[in-house]
Amino acid sequence: MSLSPEQIRQVAKLARLELNPSLTDAYAGQISNILELVGQLSAAKTEGVGPMAHPLDMTQRLRPDEVSQPDQREAFQAIAPAVQDGLYLVPKVIE
Amino acid sequence: MHTLSIKQLGEALRARKFSSRELTQHYLKRIEAFDPQLNSYITVTADLALAAADAADARLARGEGGPLTGIPLGQKDIFCTTGVRTSCASRMLDKFVSPYDATIVKKLQAEAGMPMLGKLNMDEFAMGSSNETSWYGPVKNPWDVTRVPGGSSGGSVAAVAAGLAPVATATDTGGSIRQPAALTNLTGIKPTYGRVSRFGMIAFASSLDQAGVVARSAEDAAQVLQAMSGFDPLDSTSLDRPVDDLVAPLGRSIQGLRVGLPKEYFAEGLDAGVRACIDGAIAELKKLGATFTEVSLPNSPLSVPTYYVVAPAEASSNLARFDGVRYGHRAEGVTALEDLYSRSRAEGFGPEVQRRIMIGTYVLSHGYYDAYYLQAQKVRRLIYDDFRRVFEQVDVILGPTATDVAFKLGSKTDDPVSMYLNDIYTIAANLAGIPAMSLPCGFKDGLPVGLQLMGNFFDEAKLLNVAHQYQQVTGWHQQSPKGFE
Numbered sequence: 169m170s171l172s173p174e175q176i177r178q179v180a181k182l183a184r185l186e187l188n189p190s191l192t193d194a195y196a197g198q199i200s201n202i203l204e205l206v207g208q209l210s211a212a213k214t215e216g217v218g219p220m221a222h223p224l225d226m227t228q229r230l231r232p233d234e235v236s237q238p239d240q241r242e243a244f245q246a247i248a249p250a251v252q253d254g255l256y257l258v259p260k261v262i263e
Numbered sequence: 264m265h266t267l268s269i270k271q272l273g274e275a276l277r278a279r280k281f282s283s284r285e286l287t288q289h290y291l292k293r294i295e296a297f298d299p300q301l302n303s304y305i306t307v308t309a310d311l312a313l314a315a316a317d318a319a320d321a322r323l324a325r326g327e328g329g330p331l332t333g334i335p336l337g338q339k340d341i342f343c344t345t346g347v348r349t350s351c352a353s354r355m356l357d358k359f360v361s362p363y364d365a366t367i368v369k370k371l372q373a374e375a376g377m378p379m380l381g382k383l384n385m386d387e388f389a390m391g392s393s394n395e396t397s398w399y400g401p402v403k404n405p406w407d408v409t410r411v412p413g414g415s416s417g418g419s420v421a422a423v424a425a426g427l428a429p430v431a432t433a434t435d436t437g438g439s440i441r442q443p444a445a446l447t448n449l450t451g452i453k454p455t456y457g458r459v460s461r462f463g464m465i466a467f468a469s470s471l472d473q474a475g476v477v478a479r480s481a482e483d484a485a486q487v488l489q490a491m492s493g494f495d496p497l498d499s500t501s502l503d504r505p506v507d508d509l510v511a512p513l514g515r516s517i518q519g520l521r522v523g524l525p526k527e528y529f530a531e532g533l534d535a536g537v538r539a540c541i542d543g544a545i546a547e548l549k550k551l552g553a554t555f556t557e558v559s560l561p562n563s564p565l566s567v568p569t570y571y572v573v574a575p576a577e578a579s580s581n582l583a584r585f586d587g588v589r590y591g592h593r594a595e596g597v598t599a600l601e602d603l604y605s606r607s608r609a610e611g612f613g614p615e616v617q618r619r620i621m622i623g624t625y626v627l628s629h630g631y632y633d634a635y636y637l638q639a640q641k642v643r644r645l646i647y648d649d650f651r652r653v654f655e656q657v658d659v660i661l662g663p664t665a666t667d668v669a670f671k672l673g674s675k676t677d678d679p680v681s682m683y684l685n686d687i688y689t690i691a692a693n694l695a696g697i698p699a700m701s702l703p704c705g706f707k708d709g710l711p712v713g714l715q716l717m718g719n720f721f722d723e724a725k726l727l728n729v730a731h732q733y734q735q736v737t738g739w740h741q742q743s744p745k746g747f748e
Contacts, residue, residue, distance in 0.1 A: 184583075186608070199618060205683070206639075221640060224502070
């Protein structure tokens with residue numbers, strides 16, 4: 169399985185990564201090699217095998233629906249790159 | 264002082280032979296003198312370390328504290344620490360100061376009373392096997408500074424091996440504790456998945472990530488792992504079961520121990536010099552009464568391909584949180600929201616992290632999910648079933664940790680696949696979730712060789728017991744690199 173530079177551009181777009189055009193070919197080559205390695209999986213006989221998402225086949229633990237954490241809004245706002253009046257700032261999205 | 268074991272340090276501190284402040288200062292001086300050669304620390308926290316040492320001395324003077332109180336440690340820079348930058352060795356988090364502490368930081372520092380010397384270098388977001396993907400530059404192996412220390416916990420092992428910390432925390436997603444421990448003559452243990460809390464440990468691949476410790480002996484590792492382990496309601500995958508005593512059983516005889524040798528771990532690809540060291544260890548363990556049988560883990564050759572679907576898939580999802588809005592690096596001068604995400608991420612993440620995010624995005628994308636991700640999850644179960652079957656016959660599985668000794672810096676950086684194959688013997692334990700460790704078992708051309716032990720679920724105490732018994736009759740783990748005396 170090999171990926172074309174066009175496919176790399178599409179994957180980078182989906183992953184929200186601005187692609188440096190000079191690196192597109194290098195990424196295409198490296199990622200194709202990795203997918204070739206991964207391609208060995210297709211030969212494995214897995215009929216009737218249940219997928220394993222997690223080592224201990226755990227189920228999500230539930231806790232009582234009670235307030236357990238203090239409000240840390242200010243601490244979280246303090247580490248944001250741009251905030252104003254308690255809100256996160258982003259470039260304008262609606263004209 | 265830096266050659267004493269954790270137990271000896273604890274006894275000396277309680278007997279007031281020296282104070283925690285003196286011990287901590289000793290390590291801070293060594294870091295200043297030796298770390299410029301190694302680059303093992305990203306951040307040294309001298310003032311905080313001395314303040315914590317004073318607090319530990321006060322506890323000890325009141326007759327309080329436990330076996331670790333006053334003994335300093337290094338923290339891998341993947342664990343969140345309030346008031347101190349947590350970078351994960353990424354430009355993305357170069358200025359990030361966490362608003363909370365990881366659970367293991369609370370346990371080891373606030374509760375056990377260990378002063379933190381600083382935050383240790385690593386591969387960026389723990390993605391790497393050589394510690395060359397760090398935004399802060401590569402870490403050098405103290406046994407030969409032209410070689411890699413292994414990764415991703417390269418800073419943790421370089422610091423402990425060179426005596427720049429008595430012990431260090433580390434994490435292991437596909438071998439990131441065991442492979443670097445092997446390459447630097449240390450004892451490193453990755454416990455059962457869920458044994459140590461992941462709260463405050465920056466996520467890479469959540470179903471594989473597990474924290475552990477690198478130390479100079481199994482006994483040192485046992486004491487620190489004991490203090491780190493345990494149920495944590497803040498981690499939804501934390502194991503809700505009591506932690507065994509890891510220290511008391513160290514002295515047990517291993518007479519009658521049943522050891523499995525997986526034939527796939529001794530096949531083509533294993534260096535002959537490494538093989539000779541492993542054979543030597545087998546002979547020593549036989550003298551201690553262990554019995555050996557050949558076993559088979561037939562699906563283990565598929566563990567690397569399985570990992571390079573599962574881990575990038577989980578990483579691409581986990582790292583989606585870095586958006587330049589709430590924390591972390593934000594690109595300047597961007598006028599559209601979409602560009603803010605993609606430019607901040609392109610500037611903040613290094614090439615290996617970007618590669619893995621792209622692989623993960625691809626294998627999870629429409630039309631490829633079944634062929635890659637679902638198939639990998641099925642093969643993961645086959646790998647897990649192999650272990651379950653083998654552990655019906657044997658108590659522990661033994662093999663090499665890595666195919667060869669430490670390689671030269673820069674020798675594999677252009678070839679991701681050859682870098683990934685470093686973890687061929689370590690990845691299966693993460694996929695299955697079982698505990699595994701590496702311990703020193705000899706040298707090839709003056710470079711350390713690691714022996715890997717894998718155990719059944721929850722059998723950390725047994726692994727440490729076997730390792731400790733081996734270390735009672737061998738001296739490999741007592742060897743230190745030249746030039747760091």
